[in-house]
Amino acid sequence: MRVMVTGGAGYIGSHTVRHLTAAGHQVVVYDNLSTGFAWAVGDAPLVRGDLADHALLAETLNRNRFDAVLHFAAYTVVPESVCDPLRYYANNTLNTWRLLQACAEAGVEHFVFSSTAAVYGMPEQMPVSEEAPLAPINPYGASKMMSERMLMDLGAASDLRYVSLRYFNVAGADPSGELGQATANATHLIKVACEAAVGQRDGITVFGTDYSTPDGTCVRDFIHVEDLARAHVQALAHLEEGGESRVLNCGYGRGYSVLEVIEAVKRCSGRDFQVRYGARRAGDPGEVVADNSRMLAALDWRPRYADLDTIVGHALAWEEEGLPRRLAR
Ligand SMILES: NC(=O)c1ccc[n+]([C@@H]2O[C@H](COP(=O)([O-])OP(=O)(O)OC[C@H]3O[C@@H](n4cnc5c(N)ncnc54)[C@H](O)[C@@H]3O)[C@@H](O)[C@H]2O)c1
Numbered sequence: 143m144r145v146m147v148t149g150g151a152g153y154i155g156s157h158t159v160r161h162l163t164a165a166g167h168q169v170v171v172y173d174n175l176s177t178g179f180a181w182a183v184g185d186a187p188l189v190r191g192d193l194a195d196h197a198l199l200a201e202t203l204n205r206n207r208f209d210a211v212l213h214f215a216a217y218t219v220v221p222e223s224v225c226d227p228l229r230y231y232a233n234n235t236l237n238t239w240r241l242l243q244a245c246a247e248a249g250v251e252h253f254v255f256s257s258t259a260a261v262y263g264m265p266e267q268m269p270v271s272e273e274a275p276l277a278p279i280n281p282y283g284a285s286k287m288m289s290e291r292m293l294m295d296l297g298a299a300s301d302l303r304y305v306s307l308r309y310f311n312v313a314g315a316d317p318s319g320e321l322g323q324a325t326a327n328a329t330h331l332i333k334v335a336c337e338a339a340v341g342q343r344d345g346i347t348v349f350g351t352d353y354s355t356p357d358g359t360c361v362r363d364f365i366h367v368e369d370l371a372r373a374h375v376q377a378l379a380h381l382e383e384g385g386e387s388r389v390l391n392c393g394y395g396r397g398y399s400v401l402e403v404i405e406a407v408k409r410c411s412g413r414d415f416q417v418r419y420g421a422r423r424a425g426d427p428g429e430v431v432a433d434n435s436r437m438l439a440a441l442d443w444r445p446r447y448a449d450l451d452t453i454v455g456h457a458l459a460w461e462e463e464g465l466p467r468r469l470a471r
């Protein structure tokens with residue numbers, strides 16, 4: 143298929159571009175490089191542009207006649223969205239509207255959307271299934287919930303078929319060491335802890351120790367970025383084969399606490415680092431773990447790296463060797 147990948151120069155998008163290309167798809171990346179990197183797209187053509195640039199977006203879509211669009215481009219940091227909600231609604235909701243409008247005009251028939259577990263807020267039932275009420279507790283989650291809704295309504299009103307993938311917490315890196323998360327000033331737990339382990343930070347702060355969880359720290363379901371990238375290839379195959387629109391949780395169904403993650407990073411790296419205990423961070427739910435049964439039934443997908451030490455090991459190797467090698471090129 144001919145596919146356009148918005149946000150393909152970012153962390154998850156770039157891993158997915160590699161898998162799409164390996165599966166034989168022709169990929170064009172559309173990215174403004176606000177948090178992504180041109181090197182991350184590999185040999186795929188890169189259109190450097192913003193989703194708000196309707197003329198460039200329309201021209202790119204009309205020139206290439208894409209069979210599908212995979213939409214990763216967004217702002218992604220929960221606490222940032224609490225401080226600056228309009229920036230999040232503009233880039234995540236309004237720009238998704240712009241993209242959907244351009245796709246409708248260009249006759250794009252298949253769409254894969256990067257949604258998030260943050261649409262659930264603080265779910266009452268754990269693990270959380272796709273049928274749970276959507277009740278985001280931060281603007282980031284709300285901005286994605288609205289995008290999902292637009293996609294659903296457009297799907298009902300047109301020939302567009304889509305898969306909304308609700309990612310849980312994404313971590314890890316390409317095991318070959320070519321790709322990984324290069325985000326500047328990252329706030330993601332596993333990346334921050336790995337940076338502390340390799341001496342790039344003077345330690346880590348645990349945000350909140352008074353949650354109703356076994357050790358009082360937040361619990362998350364971490365999915366390896368490579369497994370998630372393969373899920374996109376399978377979502378595309380599902381649409382190509384005529385499959386109906388789906389909303390699917392992408393997680394492993396196993397939660398780890400913040401303290402368990404920090405222990406894993408210490409164990410895998412063999413290094414100790416300072417751990418400080420701070421207040422809760424705005425917008426954080428206590429526990430979020432996926433019921434992934436719908437995903438396992440809908441797609442030809444099985445996790446390969448559903449082991450915390452494997453995820454951490456690959457993330458550490460990227461911090462220690464992959465990223466410095468990349469930056470030295
Ligand atoms: N990282 C996670 O744990 C996680 C979890 C759930 C959902 N998601 C979603 O996955 C997607 C990718 O996240 P990521 O972690 O790879 O983030 P990222 O910041 O590495 O990637 C986002 C990419 O989008 C590009 N971009 C942003 N705004 C743009 C715009 N207006 N026009 C063009 N390009 C733009 C950035 O330059 C970047 O390359 C996002 O939609 C995010 O909400 C991420």
Ligand SMILES: O=c1ccn([C@@H]2O[C@H](COP(=O)(O)OP(=O)(O)O[C@H]3O[C@H](CO)[C@@H](O)[C@H](O)[C@H]3O)[C@@H](O)[C@H]2O)c(=O)[nH]1
Pocket residue numbers: 218219220257258259260309310311312329330331332334346347348349350360361362400423426430
């Ligand atoms: O230095 C740190 C960083 C994080 N945390 C905690 O670790 C947990 C996970 O935080 P983080 O890695 O920032 O992820 P989330 O806030 O859960 O959000 C991620 O996961 C969501 C899906 O669950 C995605 O939608 C978001 O884009 C992505 O950033 C939270 O309890 C944080 O408070 C710390 O205690 N210290």
